[in-house]
Amino acid sequence: MTQITSRYADPMPKMHVVVWAAAVALSGCKAEPATQRAAVQALMTSRVQPAAQIVWSSTGAASELEGGKVVNREWRPRSDAEWNAVRDASRDLQELGAVLRQSRYARNRGPDWSEFALGLSAAGKRVETSVAARDADALFMDSGYSLFVACMECHEAYAIEPGDQE
Numbered sequence: 001m002t003q004i005t006s007r008y009a010d011p012m013p014k015m016h017v018v019v020w021a022a023a024v025a026l027s028g029c030k031a032e033p034a035t036q037r038a039a040v041q042a043l044m045t046s047r048v049q050p051a052a053q054i055v056w057s058s059t060g061a062a063s064e065l066e067g068g069k070v071v072n073r074e075w076r077p078r079s080d081a082e083w084n085a086v087r088d089a090s091r092d093l094q095e096l097g098a099v100l101r102q103s104r105y106a107r108n109r110g111p112d113w114s115e116f117a118l119g120l121s122a123a124g125k126r127v128e129t130s131v132a133a134r135d136a137d138a139l140f141m142d143s144g145y146s147l148f149v150a151c152m153e154c155h156e157a158y159a160i161e162p163g164d165q166e
């Protein structure tokens with residue numbers, strides 16, 4: 001059993017890796033045409049979630065019990081190739097914010113939809129800035145967190161908690 005813990009004093013980030021991955025996996029949504037719903041779901045599943053996952057899993061820490069001994073592990077991008085993978089994902093997220101503003105996804109939504117989509121692009125840009133600075137702490141605590149917030153803001157407005165529907 002792996003426990004995700006933090007190398008930081010603040011207890012809040014302990015849950016980031018776990019919570020971000022789990023919390024975005026909402027299902028259900030407000031009434032909208034089935035084709036539009038399917039299009040959003042497909043985009044989320046095939047592109048938005050995988051790109052975010054690359055960002056979120058690129059940094060972290062774990063504390064494991066191995067043969068009665070606590071083994072602490074931390075990870076962060078080290079090679080250029082590893083940093084570049086996060087940079088590419090951050091660029092995908094910026095583009096996906098623009099894609100979400102296309103009428104295929106945005107029609108019949110409130111004006112806040114475009115704001116949330118712009119927020120996704122902005123968060124992707126912040127991640128790219130952390131990568132350019134090779135700042136793993138900022139990636140973990142700051143831009144990675146703002147990415148999580150960008151997802152949640154839109155989901156809170158447009159996706160319904162499991163159990164609310166169906």
Ligand code: HEC
Binds near residue numbers: 024041147158
């Ligand atoms: C502009 C709005 C918006 C943003 C930003 C957004 N999402 Fe979504 N997402 C939705 C909506 C709406 C749904 C619900 C689709 C449905 O089931 O009808 C959804 C559903 C999902 C789902 C479930 C897909 C399924 O198969 O039901 C995942 C996973 C997801 N989003 C991941 C993410 C992640 C990760 C981010 C941030 C990196 C993100 N989303 C940002 C609007 C958004």
